[in-house]
Amino acid sequence: xSEIRDDLLKTVDRIFDEHCPKQLRxxxxxxxxxxxxxxxxxxxxxxxxxxxETAGGAGIExxxxxxxxxxxxxxxxxxxxxxxxxxxxxxxxxxxxxxxGALTVAPVLGDDALSFAQDAVGATVSxxxxxxxxxxxxxxxxxxxxxxxxxVVGLVLTAGAAGPVEKNLAGEPRALLSFDRTPLIAFAExxxxxxxxxxxxxxxxxxxxxGALERILESSLQxxxxxxxxxxxxxxxxxxxxxxxxxxxxxxxxxxAADAAVEASSAAPDEFAVSVxxxxxxxxxxxxxxxxxQVHGAMGYTREHNLHYSTRRLWSxxxxxxxxxxxxxxxxxxxxxxxxxxxxxxLTGS
Amino acid sequence: MHEFRFDPVQMPAAAxxxxxxxRAFVAAEVASGAFxxxxxxxxxxxxxxxxxxxxxxxxxxxxxxxxxGHERSALExxxxxxxxxxxxxxVGAHWVADRQSGHQILRYGSERAKRTIxxxxxxxxxxxxxxxxxPDSGSDLAAARTRAxxxxxxxxxxxxxxxxxxxxxxxxxxxxxxxxxxEEDRHAGMTQFIVDLSHPGVSVRPIYNLYGGHDFNEVVFDxxxxxxxxxxxxxxxxxxxxxxxxxxxxxxxxxxLSTYQLxxxxxxxxxxxxDARSASxxxxxxxxxxxLRRMSTSVAGMLERxxxxxxxxxxxxxxxxxxxxxxxETFRQLIPTEPTLGEGASYAELLGMTILRAxxxxxxxxxxxxxxxxxxxxxxxx
Numbered sequence: 001x002s003e004i005r006d007d008l009l010k011t012v013d014r015i016f017d018e019h020c021p022k023q024l025r026x027x028x029x030x031x032x033x034x035x036x037x038x039x040x041x042x043x044x045x046x047x048x049x050x051x052x053e054t055a056g057g058a059g060i061e062x063x064x065x066x067x068x069x070x071x072x073x074x075x076x077x078x079x080x081x082x083x084x085x086x087x088x089x090x091x092x093x094x095x096x097x098x099x100x101g102a103l104t105v106a107p108v109l110g111d112d113a114l115s116f117a118q119d120a121v122g123a124t125v126s127x128x129x130x131x132x133x134x135x136x137x138x139x140x141x142x143x144x145x146x147x148x149x150x151x152v153v154g155l156v157l158t159a160g161a162a163g164p165v166e167k168n169l170a171g172e173p174r175a176l177l178s179f180d181r182t183p184l185i186a187f188a189e190x191x192x193x194x195x196x197x198x199x200x201x202x203x204x205x206x207x208x209x210x211g212a213l214e215r216i217l218e219s220s221l222q223x224x225x226x227x228x229x230x231x232x233x234x235x236x237x238x239x240x241x242x243x244x245x246x247x248x249x250x251x252x253x254x255x256x257a258a259d260a261a262v263e264a265s266s267a268a269p270d271e272f273a274v275s276v277x278x279x280x281x282x283x284x285x286x287x288x289x290x291x292x293x294q295v296h297g298a299m300g301y302t303r304e305h306n307l308h309y310s311t312r313r314l315w316s317x318x319x320x321x322x323x324x325x326x327x328x329x330x331x332x333x334x335x336x337x338x339x340x341x342x343x344x345x346x347l348t349g350s
Numbered sequence: 351m352h353e354f355r356f357d358p359v360q361m362p363a364a365a366x367x368x369x370x371x372x373r374a375f376v377a378a379e380v381a382s383g384a385f386x387x388x389x390x391x392x393x394x395x396x397x398x399x400x401x402x403x404x405x406x407x408x409x410x411x412x413x414x415x416x417x418x419g420h421e422r423s424a425l426e427x428x429x430x431x432x433x434x435x436x437x438x439x440x441v442g443a444h445w446v447a448d449r450q451s452g453h454q455i456l457r458y459g460s461e462r463a464k465r466t467i468x469x470x471x472x473x474x475x476x477x478x479x480x481x482x483x484x485p486d487s488g489s490d491l492a493a494a495r496t497r498a499x500x501x502x503x504x505x506x507x508x509x510x511x512x513x514x515x516x517x518x519x520x521x522x523x524x525x526x527x528x529x530x531x532x533e534e535d536r537h538a539g540m541t542q543f544i545v546d547l548s549h550p551g552v553s554v555r556p557i558y559n560l561y562g563g564h565d566f567n568e569v570v571f572d573x574x575x576x577x578x579x580x581x582x583x584x585x586x587x588x589x590x591x592x593x594x595x596x597x598x599x600x601x602x603x604x605x606x607l608s609t610y611q612l613x614x615x616x617x618x619x620x621x622x623x624x625d626a627r628s629a630s631x632x633x634x635x636x637x638x639x640x641x642l643r644r645m646s647t648s649v650a651g652m653l654e655r656x657x658x659x660x661x662x663x664x665x666x667x668x669x670x671x672x673x674x675x676x677x678x679e680t681f682r683q684l685i686p687t688e689p690t691l692g693e694g695a696s697y698a699e700l701l702g703m704t705i706l707r708a709x710x711x712x713x714x715x716x717x718x719x720x721x722x723x724x725x726x727x728x729x730x731x732x
Contacts, residue, residue: 221730244726256356332630332634336629347636
């Protein structure tokens with residue numbers, strides 16, 4: 001691990017340990033914005049970690065920013081850190097100034113589209129976007145769509161736009177945002193903006209799933225070593241050992257796939273690597289959560305135990321920004337159309 | 351807790367140049383009719399092909415030049431290996447010697463063993479088998495009953511080895527034998543010997559596999575003499591050597607590319623415009639394959655740096671062999687085919703052969719259950 005990574009690890013882990021206790025996760029699910037935690041992250045530059053220095057970033061490499069995101073997922077942090085990083089990186093890529101504070105992105109569902117127009121008041125955005133993550137809690141949203149035949153990203157205030165708020169399985173808000181000729185604070189062309197939004201989102205969710213998977217493996221190992229049944233820790237039973245070995249395989253594979261995607265996406269998301277990562281981490285999320293719960297038995301099924309903060313996130317994130325099937329199909333169609341002989345050069349990168 | 355890390359590996363420029371050289375060589379061999387990719391794997395024995403590999407410097411790549419090696423890096427060797435497997439090249443004859451036996455001889459063999467055997471392996475003229483398992487000792491290798499007793503100038507071995515792939519065609523095997531009575535530490539008192547299969551006192555009998563193929567053998571030693579300088583390391587070091595050897599056996603691309611030719615033929619059979627289910631299943635396999643390759647190259651990088659990633663290697667093999675076995679199970683439903691006995695001349699035959707070989711993938715080189723036990727130990731559960 002690099003020295004910068006090591007420092008970052010210590011810093012973010014300290015913040016999460018100090019500012020993200022169980023009560024905070026519960027109050028966040030009840031709808032309270034975890035202000036102190038957000039401010040602590042802002043202070044050390046984590047919320048702007050994915051931005052280039054020229055756009056107000058903290059001079060942190062993208063890989064290290066993604067590492068911080070992964071740790072936040074490990075700790076089950078109830079904040080739109082991924083969305084803020086994502087919106088900032090795309091706005092910066094288009095040359096739009098990135099505002100302070102938490103940011104969200106819209107639209108996140110493939111069927112939703114926003115329309116852009118030039119009115120007397122200036123450029124505006126109209127339309128509805130469903131299940132916008134933290135759409136009711138973020139002051140600004142990055143919106144993406146088509147404007148006069150070009151793909152653009154814009155910055156808009158969410159005030160007055162938020163409608164009914166649903167929750168994902170982790171209790172994180174997913175809001176309906178409705179815009180009706182809402183003025184854009186700024187906008188600029190960004191080629192392939194919609195596809196990039198989907199791929200960036202899938203990349204960040206993959207990283208988050210890798211972090212949450214690490215946590216459920218650790219929790220499962222600890223529980224299996226502590227829980228005594230039939231006169232010995234259940235970790236001593238071969239059936240449990242083999243389940244945990246399978247879980248470790250999923251965690252290791254998810255981690256490797258997410259890392260590979262991050263490394264390939266330092267400038268912009270790499271379609272192939274992101275498809276692989278979201279497919280693989282999503283599969284590991286489902287299979288891994290199943291094993292972790294089985295190992296924890298009834299204890300892990302309670303609200304009291306901490307396991308659900310990770311598993312409910314895994315069960316949510318695997319379906320956001322395209323589920324496994326979505327990314328697998330894209331991969332499959334790409335391979336089929338290029339033909340069998342193109343597969344090996346694609347895998348080896350040469 | 352053991353932290354599993356699969357850090358990225360930057361393939362050196364030399365490795366990428368080598369990749370294209372090997373790819374062109376394999377393509378030229380296919381074009382000349384020397385072999386048909388879909389009929390081959392790393393268990394296909396083809397001495398002519400091995401000699402060609404030896405001439406080109408693709409065997410013993412990491413060994414010193416003085417023993418016929420080429421002083422290349424672990425990553426260069428990895429690239430050659432994966433290109434051969436992806437191209438369906440019949441590398442089975444030299445596979446064991448190149449992957450593990452030669453490496454062990456280099457580390458633990460006598461000067462005479464290194465001088466006489468390694469250059470022959472590197473030239474693609476000398477092949478090895480593995481002499482570990484016995485009729486009553488499979489996963490529990492320490493239960494081996496084959497005994498070696500000290501005699502003037504060497505040892506006499508008596509006992510039986512089984513599942514000895516290729517022993518009817520290879521030149522040597524490395525036999526694990528008990529050289530001291532069992533003590534409390536049942537791993538003590540074991541020794542490995544280099545056995546020349548052309549010498550008297552050894553008999554090789556075929557054990558046909560479930561589809562009637564002859565790969566396995568039973569190898570019986572009767573007072574078989576092995577000279578002192580064909581002992582690997584010191585007497586009593588056998589267990590340490592065996593476990594070290596298995597680490598090399600576990601994390602390579604041979605642990606997830608055994609059914610790659612079926613994957614390729616399935617892509618061809620599905621065609622350029624797959625239906626929704628075929629597209630997602632195909633994409634899933636590609637996602638798994640890309641991830642496995644990342645993990646496997648990462649382990650190669652760790653070996654290059656002198657680390658001993660035994661648990662990581664076990665993880666790669668456990669996930670990799672499960673992946674290999676899923677490929678026929680999925681495509682048989684996507685491309686409705688009645689699998690057919692044969693050599694792989696049609697899709698039905700390739701599918702049939704793959705189904706019949708598949709049970710071996712999760713048994714050879716340490717069963718799935720043994721590997722999961724190793725992983726559990728790495729996780730601090732044992």
